[in-house]
Amino acid sequence: MPPLDPTQTPTPTPRRTVPTLTDRITGSLVGAAVGDALGGPVEGCSPEQIAERHGGRVRGIVGPWHGDDWRTARPIAPYHKGDGHITDDTLMTHALVRVYATVRDHLDAYAVADHLVPDLITTPRWIPELEAEALPLQRLFLAEKWLVTRLHYGHVDPREAGTGNIVNCGAAMYMAPVGLVNAANPAGAYAEALDVAGAHQSSYGREAAGVFAAAVAAACAPDATPASVVDTCLSLAKDGTRAAIETVAEVASAHDEFESALGPLRTAVTPFDTVGPDYRAPSLGARRPSRLHAIEELPVALAMLLIADGDYRQAVLGSVNYGRDCDSIATMSGALAGALHGASAVPQDWSATVAEASRLDLHAPATTLAQVTQEIFTKDRARRRTHETAFKALTGDAP
Template identity: 80%
Template sequence: MTTPTLEDRATGCLVGAAVGDALGGPVEGWTPEAIAERHGGRVRGIVEPFFKDEWRTARPIAPYHKGDGHVTDDTLMTHALVRVYEKVRDHLDAYAVADHLVPDLIGTPRWIPELEAEALPLQRIFLAEKWIVARIHYGHVDPREAGVGNIVNCGAAMYMAPVGVVNAGNPGAAYAEALDVAGAHQSSYGREAAGVFAAAVASAFKPGATPSSVVSDALALAKDGTRAAIEAVCETATAHSDFESALAPLRAAVAPFDTVGPEYRQPSLGARRPSRLHSIEELPVALGMLLAGAGDYRESVLGSVNYGRDCDSIATMSGAIVGALSGAAAVPADWSAEVARASRLDLVTPAESLASVAREVYAKDVDRRRAHEAAFAALAAV
């Protein structure tokens, strides 16, 4: 077997994330039992909206057309971050969010699959993402601190795959950059998860990387409740060789660290508050499904989808990591083609563009490193 190229892995990563997002969207918020009852068994591919033709008015989904291959805000935000990299063509920080991401969200109409209309991305993204605009554009808050006070959720983590691509093979650098970028959006374990997810993606780009090595790299960087949750979930996942048997055990393993509580649509009073003891649910479960599925795209992503709850984000994360591990061929071509057609999105070009940016950034990093080496050598010789 040939080792996938940087471009192939980048394509697998972003396409894999988008397809996972689209598969998880129509069953987001439900339990595995409700999903199986609605679909007559486990979801095995692209499915229709949970409420079929009543998606425009059925609560709590309305007015979004989730299903039929439509991506959600996870992918919209991921592509928006890619566009920031295309402009900056270097590492990003919180100020890049203020200077480029916020204007993109509020100034350029784009096709929004779930609204079946062209609209500003701001009109689709969740309140936790609108926070970025409110705090930075209207509140003029220091971008590095703008995430403080926002609800703590997976909102920043879900679109951090591009940070991992740009730092391909360097999990530590991806972690640090994602923490900086996510500071404009999240605090506490939401920001931490953004760093660890970016690190996991960067780790998956290493030649010879495996699901286990990705988890090891993630654990080496993760802190506090995020680390504990990943440890607990991944230890549980190693006892399973398929997603079906892993569904309930993974939920039980992450439950002590998850603030939302057993009823996803009725969060507990302590939900989404800053804490050093807790973790978002999505990232540990995505890594657990990566292990239970042994890095197979269908098994890992379908496990993420059928897990329910915030399964579009879970499948976005597991899909991104598997795609980075194995390249574009890992993502079923019929799924990716249908998601691109239904969502009216080019899923490949953003990945190719991001890989080009990654090469440019690496060249700049080499130049910066050599300049530092020369300066330190001269200094040390004195």
């Protein structure tokens, strides 16, 4: 290397641009929706089946598994999964954003009863998979219809309404907004999501909702990395959920691309997953409360984030090609990668196709949530200062 010329001004090292809060919220919500749309058409299949159907790994947006027969082909008829259509994961995520826009403060289980359930049963919206305008309730699966049954018809205490529902990822899949409202405050996100999810889930399904929200909040921290996100999850997660994340994270550390990790990750998560080897035919012990088990989706999404070193495209494609409940896995990994790196991390051609195909403005919910998040932070600061003043008075230390 030639010696430095003291008469020349050295070229400054480019500074890494740290995404703003609004950018992270946009990246997370758009990233979640795009991951959802990519995973939808191959949901329920194995990596081997996916490769056979598509002549290799899925590398972008693909059409329905059964082509033009999607209206009648079992087991998923009459849903048009594919061609850039979002699924119930995104429908529920956007519905929760609307609740935040109404309440304009932190949420709890009562907000689900008072605002989310009415949203699902009173306002028709465009449902991409039905290619029709319909009530969101008409697209939801039974685990989500449970919200309406228990809260609207059963008048159950919202904090306990999730008890008795099948234990799955139904509540976790739409908890990204809770993490974003609590950006850089994982413990706050965890607590709020547990309260919100109590109306929907119990046991490790509810726990996964709390941990996923915490992961999204952790990903919003200015110095966040995939490793720091996972470490935060491990510091908060309980029981089987914590053990599952720890196990798959160890497996992920041995891989730097998703292809070689697909089999080992499934093997690692199997002891914690109650569904069993056939995703379409769950075992008799599936989805029952347990302190030993975990949903499959969150640990695998975190593993894919680690393997991809936070790269959005690779984390989502790894999630999609994992198969099984891959739309929810890709929703989670997409939300986390988007929160880490901002909106520019999400391939623009993917997001544009999904927005057009699904007839959705993917950026509008993010704009709304960013405004609400600022309002909530202002309220939190005022509440904190009121508490500080009261505490000083209690301890004799006048302000």
